[in-house]
Amino acid sequence: MLLSDYYRIIIRYQYLFSFSYLCIMNYKICKHCDKKVAGRIDKEFCSIDCKNKYNYERRSQTKSATAVIDGYLHRNREILATLMGLSNKLTIDKSVLDQTGFKYDYHTSHYLNKDGKTYWMIYDFAWMTFSDQKILLIKKRF
Numbered sequence: 232m233l234l235s236d237y238y239r240i241i242i243r244y245q246y247l248f249s250f251s252y253l254c255i256m257n258y259k260i261c262k263h264c265d266k267k268v269a270g271r272i273d274k275e276f277c278s279i280d281c282k283n284k285y286n287y288e289r290r291s292q293t294k295s296a297t298a299v300i301d302g303y304l305h306r307n308r309e310i311l312a313t314l315m316g317l318s319n320k321l322t323i324d325k326s327v328l329d330q331t332g333f334k335y336d337y338h339t340s341h342y343l344n345k346d347g348k349t350y351w352m353i354y355d356f357a358w359m360t361f362s363d364q365k366i367l368l369i370k371k372r373f
């Protein structure tokens with residue numbers, strides 16, 4: 232079969248099924264139970280119960296998927312808060328931070344200053360490596 236014949240057949244089938252296709256697309260499927268959704272065009276669920284169950288399951292999945300990393304981030308913040316006490320800026324030996332179990336790979340953002348030094352943020356705290364032995368800790372003031 233020639234390629235042009237193939238396209239001609241596809242176009243014929245598209246024409247034949249276009250009406251039924253439009254009928255199928257005329258309603259939506261509930262995001263939770265796959266039943267038909269009646270009502271407003273932007274409605275996504277067949278009932279309030281389905282909407283609540285869908286959102287509860289989605290929040291539960293997010294909570295379990297992020298729990299471990301959230302735990303590392305919170306622990307890192309607690310370590311920095313404990314080491315700094317009431318000071319807003321402190322230089323410590325890297326070995327002190329190493330001994331706390333601080334996880335250097337987990338941070339909330341980073342900032343590169345004009346001198347090319349990277350500040351690694353943990354919520355309202357930051358650390359910056361001076362050298363192999365020294366680390367600067369900073370508490371952000373809001």
Ligand SMILES: [Zn+2]
Pocket residue numbers: 261262263264265266276277278281
């Ligand atoms: Zn439903």
